[in-house]
Amino acid sequence: ENDTYTYYPFQENAVGRVTGYDSEDCSALIARTIYYDTIIQMLGEWKNNATVQTGCGLEFQKVPLLTTLANMISGGDEPTKWPTGESMFTNLHITHDLQESGFNVKNTFLLESQREGFSDLKSVGRKYILFPRVIEAISGENAVHGGENQRNSNIIFTFAHGFYYLYEAGDILMDARGFPPFTTMSRFYYMGSGLSSKGTYDVRSIVNSEYNPSVLFVESCIVGRTDGIMPQNTLSQAYLHAGINGMVAATRVTADPGYLEPGMIFRGFGAKGFVNATLNLKLKGEYPDMHFGAVIAQDFILDMAQGDNTTGMALRNAKNLYLPKDANSTFMWTPPLPFTTGEETIDRMVEEKMPQSMSEEGKFMDKKYHCLHEFTLYGDPAFNPYQPLNGD
Incomplete structure (x- = not known):
């Protein structure tokens, strides 16, 4: 990375990490890359498929009374998870880009994006689940298609909440038992249902799945972390073990x-x-601006699908475009809000430069530089996936 001749940092090299549980996993990853063309010829229409997934709890508002009540209980100063449409338009925009690139796209929203759904909840008993038919209607096996869509897709984009060993699409809507007005209170463990765990993309579920050599971009917290953690406990390495050929998180x-x-x-x-x-969108065909990881994801996907670039070059180019596009955007907040470096003095210095309330907008440049550096490619950076638009 260099900023000698540019205003913002400029990444010069394509960087990727050939990793896995062990040397056998690394060898398999390299083999899938070398023999990729032969492999996809046996997979039929799979190479032309893509999926775009957005989950629940990704949008925030400062809801009168409810946000105040939640912050009084928690002692924090955060907005409330409440629908705004931002993630929906992100989904529609990236879906449009992939369709323009020649892919057959299946896009899913909210609970449909979960890995799997419930079945036969009545057998559990109303003592534990009061409205089993409601849960099955919104999150049953006939309503959820996320896991199936991933396995059947060459290019995968997913936007969800996560950690290094899982991400989930159910989040607040399932924890509130499917009733959005209660989402504010369900953030606290004694009010939540835990039902969102059923459809998570977690290490145990993914490592036992069979994926084709897809490219996966996960916009979520911490999913790409591997430092200080055994590879068997990380979702990125589980995906590689299951057959994914490139993953950005x-x-x-x-x-x-x-x-x-x-x-x-x-x-x-x-x-x-x-x-x-x-x-x-309806009158002018214009989508709202995207921010942070969604900007990098969009340019990464477009650079591969339309620019015929490798995964490493596509991520490099997307990162170099990010700050010129998003640096001057201002926000009232950029959840998650709690921030600490571990040093109280440094924390105070950073906080003094941040907006002092949710009504004051700021550029949050610290988080934008953070975003620039945190997205990591696992897989051979020289891997060039199939693009229908280019026919190879």
Whole structure:
């Protein structure tokens, strides 16, 4: 990385990590790359498929009364997970890009993006689940297609909440038993149901799956972390073990504003952004701006699918485009909000430069530089996946 001749840091080399549980996994990864063309010829239409997945709890608003109540209980100062439409438009935008690139795209929203759904909940008993039919209707095996879509896709984009050993699409909607008005309170463990665990993409489930040599981009916190952790406990290495050929994910906590525009009456709450974004898309064919990891994901995918670049070059180019695009964007917040370096003096210095309330907008450059560096490629950076637009 160099900034001698550029205003923002410029990554010069394509970087990827050939990793795995052991040398056998690394050898298998290299073999899949070398014999990729032969492998995909045996997979039929798979090479033309892509999937775009967005989960629950990715959007934030400052909901009158509810946000105040939640912060009184938690002692924090955070917005509330509440629908704004931001993740929906991210899904639609990347879906459009992939379709324009010649892929057959299956996109899913909210609970449909989970890995698997419930079945026969009535047998569990109403003592534990009061409304089993409601849960099966929104998160049953007939309503959930995320895991199947991933296994059947060459290019995979997913936007969810996660950690180094899992990510989940159910999140707050399942923890609130499917009733959004209760999402504020279900953030606290004694109010949550834990039902979101059923559909998680976790190490145990992925390592026992069979994937084709896909490219996966996960926009989520910490999913790409491997430092200081046994590889058998990391989701990135489980995906490689299962057959994925390239995976990009963040190694640390990644940020996202979770809203489209500040509200008109209550700042930080309202449907103004959603209405404007919908009208612009319908009337002008314009999508709202994306921020943070979504910007890198979009350019990474486009550089591969339309630019015929390798995964390593595509990620390099996407990172070099990121700050010029997003550096001047301002936000009221970029959850997750809690921040610490481990040093109280440094924490105070950083906090003094941040907006002092959720009503004051800031550029949050610390999180933008963080975003620039945290997305990591696992797999051979010279791997060039099949693109329908280019026919190879």
